[in-house]
Amino acid sequence: xxxxxxxxxxxxxxxxxxxxxxxxxxxKNLRELGFAVDCYERETSVGGAWNWRHDRSPVxxxxxxxxxxxxxxxxxxxxxxxxPDYPHHSxxxxxxxxxxxxxxxxxxxxxxxxxxxxVPAGDGRWDVTINSxxxxxxxxxxxxxxxxxxxxNWSPVSPEIPGDFSGxxxxxxxxxxxxxxRDRRVLVIGxxxxxxxxxxxxxxxxxxxxxxxxxxxxxxxxxLGDRPADQVRHRKGPAWLRQRRYRRGVADLTRWGxxxxxxxxxxxxxxxxxxxxxxxxxxxxxxxxxVSRYDGKAVELTDGRRIEPHLVITATGYRxxxxxxAPELLDIDERGRPDLHLHVFxxxxxxxxxxxxxxxxxxxxxxxxxQSVAVARWLRLxxxxxxxxxxxxxxxxxxxxxxxxxxxxxxxxRHWFEVDHVDYLRTVESLLSRLEGVK
Amino acid sequence: MSEILRFEDWAEPVPPAExxxxxxxxxxxxxxxxxxxxxxxxxxxxxxxxHWLGHVxxxxxPAHAVTPRPGxxxxxxxxxxxxxxxxxxxxAVLIGHGTGARVVARALGRYPARAAxxxxxxxxxxxxxxxxxxxxxxxxxxxxxGGRLRFSARQLFGANVPGEEATAHLERIGARPRAELxxxxxxxxxxxxxxxxxxxxxxxxxxxxAALDRAAARYGGAPLLFPGMGHYLMLExxxxxxxxxxxxxxxxxx
Numbered sequence: 001x002x003x004x005x006x007x008x009x010x011x012x013x014x015x016x017x018x019x020x021x022x023x024x025x026x027x028k029n030l031r032e033l034g035f036a037v038d039c040y041e042r043e044t045s046v047g048g049a050w051n052w053r054h055d056r057s058p059v060x061x062x063x064x065x066x067x068x069x070x071x072x073x074x075x076x077x078x079x080x081x082x083x084p085d086y087p088h089h090s091x092x093x094x095x096x097x098x099x100x101x102x103x104x105x106x107x108x109x110x111x112x113x114x115x116x117x118x119v120p121a122g123d124g125r126w127d128v129t130i131n132s133x134x135x136x137x138x139x140x141x142x143x144x145x146x147x148x149x150x151x152x153n154w155s156p157v158s159p160e161i162p163g164d165f166s167g168x169x170x171x172x173x174x175x176x177x178x179x180x181x182r183d184r185r186v187l188v189i190g191x192x193x194x195x196x197x198x199x200x201x202x203x204x205x206x207x208x209x210x211x212x213x214x215x216x217x218x219x220x221x222x223x224l225g226d227r228p229a230d231q232v233r234h235r236k237g238p239a240w241l242r243q244r245r246y247r248r249g250v251a252d253l254t255r256w257g258x259x260x261x262x263x264x265x266x267x268x269x270x271x272x273x274x275x276x277x278x279x280x281x282x283x284x285x286x287x288x289x290x291v292s293r294y295d296g297k298a299v300e301l302t303d304g305r306r307i308e309p310h311l312v313i314t315a316t317g318y319r320x321x322x323x324x325x326a327p328e329l330l331d332i333d334e335r336g337r338p339d340l341h342l343h344v345f346x347x348x349x350x351x352x353x354x355x356x357x358x359x360x361x362x363x364x365x366x367x368x369x370x371q372s373v374a375v376a377r378w379l380r381l382x383x384x385x386x387x388x389x390x391x392x393x394x395x396x397x398x399x400x401x402x403x404x405x406x407x408x409x410x411x412x413x414r415h416w417f418e419v420d421h422v423d424y425l426r427t428v429e430s431l432l433s434r435l436e437g438v439k
Numbered sequence: 440m441s442e443i444l445r446f447e448d449w450a451e452p453v454p455p456a457e458x459x460x461x462x463x464x465x466x467x468x469x470x471x472x473x474x475x476x477x478x479x480x481x482x483x484x485x486x487x488x489x490h491w492l493g494h495v496x497x498x499x500x501p502a503h504a505v506t507p508r509p510g511x512x513x514x515x516x517x518x519x520x521x522x523x524x525x526x527x528x529x530x531a532v533l534i535g536h537g538t539g540a541r542v543v544a545r546a547l548g549r550y551p552a553r554a555a556x557x558x559x560x561x562x563x564x565x566x567x568x569x570x571x572x573x574x575x576x577x578x579x580x581x582x583x584x585g586g587r588l589r590f591s592a593r594q595l596f597g598a599n600v601p602g603e604e605a606t607a608h609l610e611r612i613g614a615r616p617r618a619e620l621x622x623x624x625x626x627x628x629x630x631x632x633x634x635x636x637x638x639x640x641x642x643x644x645x646x647x648x649a650a651l652d653r654a655a656a657r658y659g660g661a662p663l664l665f666p667g668m669g670h671y672l673m674l675e676x677x678x679x680x681x682x683x684x685x686x687x688x689x690x691x692x693x
Contacts, residue, residue, distance in 0.1 A: 032551065032631045070452040075445070076551050076630055077525050081455040081518070103530055103551075234449040362449075370443060422444060429443045 020048015022356025023149035068228035072363030163294035172315035195315030216261035257287035479537025548627025597669035
């Protein structure tokens, strides 16, 4: 490595950005097809969001999976079958570390290196500038393709609430364990999985707890009988039957002041929390509407009520960020939303792809796996048979958006990348069949 | 069946079970891939522990043999193999013998093995049944009615296996074949495109020569042959010859 910028030509090698779950499976599947891979990771270890040691990791001490093992694990590297159905986040990290070691991926990862710029070099190749996070060294390398796997759950979004609040406000990203909730009055804003996890911990530790949600969601349990609910939901049968099974499991919480959902259960990914309904019914959690403004010690709600929490936790999500490239490369609109074919392929740049930028109603790892298999085969075809690649691209451009993307979902940032994992995988499967025979 | 949409595994995952694993590790870790042996019908990991595991470890490869859950169907047995393979520190080479080769063939659709070896593979149950009826009708016919399959020494072992030894092995081998063995289900495409070797003996009375050729052709090659040996290549006096050839092949492929 040199201190002065130096253009190193890496030939046909592919640059992978990030060594979290999506980056790891991208390295593995690209290597499996014979590509040389350099992966750059700003942290000093693998695991991305699932590595609680990382500054940007959103996990807290109590985080468990909300999807069960079979719907969460990589399809070619199962989690140990004696693990719990919904493992703790530390086990997910252990799993990712074992995956990296098992497939010898760590030899291809440069730790403590941050990608600061990705620029087209003409001819479909890319100049990637990498900085050492320790400061000092910087270098430029040229790659045949770039696969972005930088995650989308690390840049917190906080609601803009007018007025001044004299208490404490933190984002869920900064919430690590329940000790800071003990004996305090806590308001949790946000009805997603994170908000629900935190509000349940607050119910167990805090003096008084309010839960503010803007709209209604479907709150499903983790188990139906003795089976994980998502496994029951995937039993064979017509869609209406599966829908009915699901509806029977979800709680109707309107009696406790929770707004009723305005969408069908299939239209947004489920919130899975079996404890939330219990604590609402016990009166430990008070459901409240949206916050309208802060006023000194008080928080004013849209129904005019005033409450006085010590601590406000905003579990209001994250935004995807691609600071290292020009927004038009990924067709990013003014709100920051990229427009990619299958949420993966840059529409105008055949050698630029993003892996893991989806929000499925099941685990993300299987989708990231099949996405990266498709990316690897596509890059191989693009390199070896440009004519057939163009034909595949033409066929793909005819694919109706509705076949893989949920467009009817609630139009907020949280749902930008929402997909039904079965529809989505079916689409990826048909793309893979178009790429059949690519070795 | 779709390899991507796995409703059966999502809705009804194979339940966990105890799996017996015998291991022999080399004295120094030279970074070589571990070998995972999978026994077929009627015998367990012991058949490999007898000679092969120690020999493999002495040549620098970590060696393991798994005995899949007793009474498990093909799906459960392949699950057991993949579970053990994924628990090893490095990408494993899968080596299946007899019907164990069929379990390996199925596991290859679910786990990107470093390489795979099918030793005297029973991939086609009908061919094996035909061969068994020819060489040992009295022991085979009762099994057709759901009874126990009784093997004869002549059927399983080559002529140079001493009689006492053959009888001793025979006492430990007992099998109740499952009907699904006789299906001709399509074998999945191995994921990750591993090199696959088929090895066997032209004098095997369980797996006919033609079946060996078909198995090898399925994976795009020709079988490696060890004339004069019986079905249980790992229990014969010349057991070193096939395993050395397999390891040489591996070293070339890796």
